[in-house]
Amino acid sequence: MNPVLTVLRKTIVQAFYRQNAGLLLVVLFIAGSFMRSTEHIALATYAIHSPGMLLGYIGLWAVYTVHATRFMVGVFRANEFLLLLRLQPATNRLAALWVSQVSLLVPIMAYAGFVLSLSLQAHTITATVMIIASLFVLTTAPLAWVEHTLRHPNPDRRLSALRLTIQNRFTTPYNLFFIRHLLHRQPVLLLLTKGGTCLLLMGLCWLYPTDAYDIRLLALGALLTGAFHGAVVYQLYQFDLTQLPLLRNLPVPLGYRFAQYAFVLALLILPELFILLRNSPANVPLAAIFSVWVFAHSLLLGLFPVLFMHHRPPDRFMPVVFWAVIGFFFLIMYRLPIWGLALACYAAAAGLFIRYYYNAAWSSGAGS
Amino acid sequence: MPPILSVQNLNKSYSGRLVLSVPAIDFAPGIHWLKGQNGSGKTTLFKIIAGLLPYDGTVLLDGQYDLRRHPVAYRLRVNYGEAEPFYPEFLTGWELINWVASAKQAPQSQISELIGRFAVADFLKTPVGTYSSGMLKKVSLIMAFLGNPRLILLDEPLITLDQNATHTVADLIQTGRQQGVNFLLSSHQDFSLSGLPVESVWQVARQTLTSVSQTV
Numbered sequence: 001m002n003p004v005l006t007v008l009r010k011t012i013v014q015a016f017y018r019q020n021a022g023l024l025l026v027v028l029f030i031a032g033s034f035m036r037s038t039e040h041i042a043l044a045t046y047a048i049h050s051p052g053m054l055l056g057y058i059g060l061w062a063v064y065t066v067h068a069t070r071f072m073v074g075v076f077r078a079n080e081f082l083l084l085l086r087l088q089p090a091t092n093r094l095a096a097l098w099v100s101q102v103s104l105l106v107p108i109m110a111y112a113g114f115v116l117s118l119s120l121q122a123h124t125i126t127a128t129v130m131i132i133a134s135l136f137v138l139t140t141a142p143l144a145w146v147e148h149t150l151r152h153p154n155p156d157r158r159l160s161a162l163r164l165t166i167q168n169r170f171t172t173p174y175n176l177f178f179i180r181h182l183l184h185r186q187p188v189l190l191l192l193t194k195g196g197t198c199l200l201l202m203g204l205c206w207l208y209p210t211d212a213y214d215i216r217l218l219a220l221g222a223l224l225t226g227a228f229h230g231a232v233v234y235q236l237y238q239f240d241l242t243q244l245p246l247l248r249n250l251p252v253p254l255g256y257r258f259a260q261y262a263f264v265l266a267l268l269i270l271p272e273l274f275i276l277l278r279n280s281p282a283n284v285p286l287a288a289i290f291s292v293w294v295f296a297h298s299l300l301l302g303l304f305p306v307l308f309m310h311h312r313p314p315d316r317f318m319p320v321v322f323w324a325v326i327g328f329f330f331l332i333m334y335r336l337p338i339w340g341l342a343l344a345c346y347a348a349a350a351g352l353f354i355r356y357y358y359n360a361a362w363s364s365g366a367g368s
Numbered sequence: 369m370p371p372i373l374s375v376q377n378l379n380k381s382y383s384g385r386l387v388l389s390v391p392a393i394d395f396a397p398g399i400h401w402l403k404g405q406n407g408s409g410k411t412t413l414f415k416i417i418a419g420l421l422p423y424d425g426t427v428l429l430d431g432q433y434d435l436r437r438h439p440v441a442y443r444l445r446v447n448y449g450e451a452e453p454f455y456p457e458f459l460t461g462w463e464l465i466n467w468v469a470s471a472k473q474a475p476q477s478q479i480s481e482l483i484g485r486f487a488v489a490d491f492l493k494t495p496v497g498t499y500s501s502g503m504l505k506k507v508s509l510i511m512a513f514l515g516n517p518r519l520i521l522l523d524e525p526l527i528t529l530d531q532n533a534t535h536t537v538a539d540l541i542q543t544g545r546q547q548g549v550n551f552l553l554s555s556h557q558d559f560s561l562s563g564l565p566v567e568s569v570w571q572v573a574r575q576t577l578t579s580v581s582q583t584v
Contacts, residue, residue: 167493172463177456184458243456246511249418250471251444358439359422363383 004088004096011082012075013103016068021314023189023231024107041118048119048127057115058134061108067188068104069142073149086150093150097143105139178264181239182232193232197225198275205279215284218276218292219332219341223325225272226299230321232268233300234314236261237307241362248358258353265300272296291338298345299324305352308360370431372397372519372550373417375577378425380412388412390425390577398567399541399551403580408572410554411451414521417552418448430518444472449512451523451554453504457497461488461507464496465514472515482510485536501528509533513540519550526557538564 017024047053076082085093102109112135119127172180182190204221207213240247252260273293280289306320331341371394378390388409404410415421419435419442427435433442455464469479483489486506496504505528512520525537541551541564553566569580 164493167460167462167495171466172459174467177459180458181456184456239456243454245415245420246448246450246468248420249443249446249448250468251440251442251473252471253440358419358436361421 005099008096008100011079012072012100015075016071016104025231025318044115044118047115048122048124051126054127054130061112061134061138064108065105065138065142069145072100072104072146076149083150083153094143097146098139101142102139109135175260175263178236178239179267182235186235189231193228194271197228197272200224201272201275202279205281208281215288215338216332219295219338222292222296223328223332225296227321227325229300230303230318233303234317236304241360254354254357257357258350261304262301266297269296269300291342295338295342298342302345302349305349305356308356311361311363369396371395372430374428376426378423380416380423386575389575393577396567397550399545399553399564400568400570401566402552402554402570402572404572409575410572411523413572413577414448414523414554418446418521419443445518447512447515447517447520449508449522449525453508455496458495460495461492464507465510468511469514474514478514482513486510486533502530505529506533509537517549521552523554525553526555
């Protein structure tokens with residue numbers, strides 16, 4: 001294989017999919033759990049007959065493309081040896097970058113191909129042209145951004161006056177390091193996870209009064225909230241071990257460390273608490289609503305120390321999340337009290353944390 | 369003289385492959401220089417002693433603080449300066465130093481003094497993503513000297529540093545030693561030329577650690 005393509009595949013394409021395995025699995029999980037294949041076909045069929053809806057699809061593909069291209073540009077900035085690509089003849093360079101870009105866009109191209117096939121079958125010319133044109137633009141236009149990065153290595157990074165003032169006056173407490181990391185490096189994952197779980201809980205709160213549902217409906221919402229946050233929990237694990245390894249050298253008691261993680265995860269799912277409180281069904285007591293949120297929090301905290309037992313790449317962590325969901329689904333359906341489930345989760349989390357915290361080690365060969 | 373650090377039956381493997389096996393080693397108080405080829409296991413040994421990596425065996429500080437049984441007391445007394453420091457790029461050097469200083473119970477006067485000695489005040493409140501490797505190294509070294517440690521592990525402390533900073537590190541080690549701080553240094557550079565009173569030289573090779581000489 002062309003050595004340039006090999007280097008780009010290993011440094012950009014494989015690294016991208018390793019880093020975003022959690023995000024992609026969350027998307028697959030959401031899509032697979034809520035909709036059957038007939039509903040996917042119905043939705044796509046509606047989109048090819050509605051330019052507005054199709055533009056919404058293309059907008060989402062564009063967001064993904066920006067996310068992927070931003071990653072590629074970041075790799076070029078972080079690995080200066082890759083700037084040697086600039087010495088390749090323009091045709092070879094652009095061809096290699098295009099192949100890399102297409103490789104990064106495989107998930108949306110697969111879905112766009114599915115919509116395109118429906119469009120061709122339905123002879124909807126406008127939709128067909130829009131899909132083909134958008135794919136052409138999404139695979140070629142970002143190359144200008146990448147090419148600009150190659151031509152302007154190490155740009156001056158000027159901070160805004162406001163940011164400088166904030167940095168001079170305030171110091172980020174440790175408890176906010178990870179949330180800043182998510183906002184800075186994984187905004188798409190954060191947006192998707194928070195958007196998905198908040199909409200889910202809001203929908204369940206609205207659904208609740210329409211039939212003879214009980215608190216188990218909201219508990220199932222909490223269970224899915226915990227599951228959707230699996231990729232975020234993995235990010236916390238990865239962030240601590242790869243970017244703050246010094247954390248384990250600090251003289252901090254295990255109990256305090258556990259409390260800090262509990263606080264960080266509580267902050268992360270605070271929006272869900274507001275959603276639950278704001279949309280809580282009239283006949284559900286406040287304590288029950290709170291128990292639902294506490295259960296979601298305990299699930300996040302319970303998943304986290306599982307990662308310390310032995311290193312798992314994201315794709316091997318998601319089956320753990322899946323089986324936890326299956327197990328808790330039955331426990332909820334058997335009417336076990338939500339507070340009890342949450343307490344059991346907290347106890348398991350604390351036990352695993354104390355037993356395995358110092359056992360955790362990142363294995364770069366198994367995932368990035 | 370009782371050892372400052374005792375390592376017993378230490379074994380470390382990655383994916384079933386043994387990378388380090390140290391049956392029994394005692395480090396006397398003083399400055400120790402660990403040599404070894406790239407990939408020989410020096411950094412792994414340092415990370416184990418710093419409490420960053422899981423391991424089999426026993427690591428004992430001052431004959432009383434076991435890394436497993438006294439995780440807080442041990443870590444309060446053992447500091448670590450990484451060979452190639454890597455931090456979240458959005459944090460500032462100031463935020464990192466304050467975070468570590470607070471955990472290591474370092475007084476504000478010590479922070480200010482170290483910042484002055486390494487001459488990093490000008491860029492300390494900008495994100496570390498904008499730092500050169502030398503600037504990152506200085507931040508890492510400042511954090512390694514914070515608090516009141518008994519043992520400081522410095523992995524390749526001189527790489528990427530300018531001449532002034534190199535002298536600062538040598539001065540800090542010298543002063544620290546006079547105050548009873550002990551050092552494990554790993555470097556490809558010859559410390560015997562720096563005038564530091566190196567107690568002994570050790571070789572990390574063939575997955576183990578052996579003494580090369582006493583008092584160079």
